[in-house]
Amino acid sequence: MANTIWDIANMERHLPDGETCPDGAVYTVHWTASLEEEGETAGAYGSIGLGDPDPASFVPFDQLTKQEVVNWVLGALGVDQVVNIEESLNNQIQQKLYPTSAAGVPW
Numbered sequence: 001m002a003n004t005i006w007d008i009a010n011m012e013r014h015l016p017d018g019e020t021c022p023d024g025a026v027y028t029v030h031w032t033a034s035l036e037e038e039g040e041t042a043g044a045y046g047s048i049g050l051g052d053p054d055p056a057s058f059v060p061f062d063q064l065t066k067q068e069v070v071n072w073v074l075g076a077l078g079v080d081q082v083v084n085i086e087e088s089l090n091n092q093i094q095q096k097l098y099p100t101s102a103a104g105v106p107w
Contacts, residue, residue: 002035002036002037003035004033004034004035004085004086004089005033005034005035006031006032006033006070006073006074007031007032007033007034007066007070008029008030008031008032008066008069008070008073009030009031009032009045010029010030011026011028011069012026012027012028012029012030013025013026013027013061014027024060024061024062025052025053025058025061026050026053026061026064026069026072027049027050028047028048028049028050029047029048029050029069029072029073029076030045030046030047031045031046031047031048031070031073032044032045033045033085033086033089034089035086035089035090035092035093036093037090037093037097038093038097040093040096040097041093042088042089042090042092042093042096043089044085044088044089048073048076048077049076050072
């Protein structure tokens with residue numbers, strides 16, 4: 001079975017206001033997950049809200065890496081939800097490869 005590819009479509013962040021959060025504190029991440037197998041593809045999209053950043057481990061917005069943010073998403077979703085998303089993508093692929101129903105008319 002192929003591996004699911006997790007990606008980041010967009011991020012929303014706070015701008016500094018002198019009082020609250022550090023520059024670039026991300027509060028929402030828009031993610032995608034995709035799977036390709038035997039020429040068939042399936043995808044999912046979602047958004048996840050993040051809590052306030054830990055000042056001790058804060059990384060400025062312009063220093064974030066895609067993998068770091070993907071890890072935030074996976075952690076925020078939790079293992080069960082990640083497994084559910086990946087299983088759903090796999091099921092979509094299997095239905096495309098081995099359909100169990102069809103639609104249409106005979107003429």
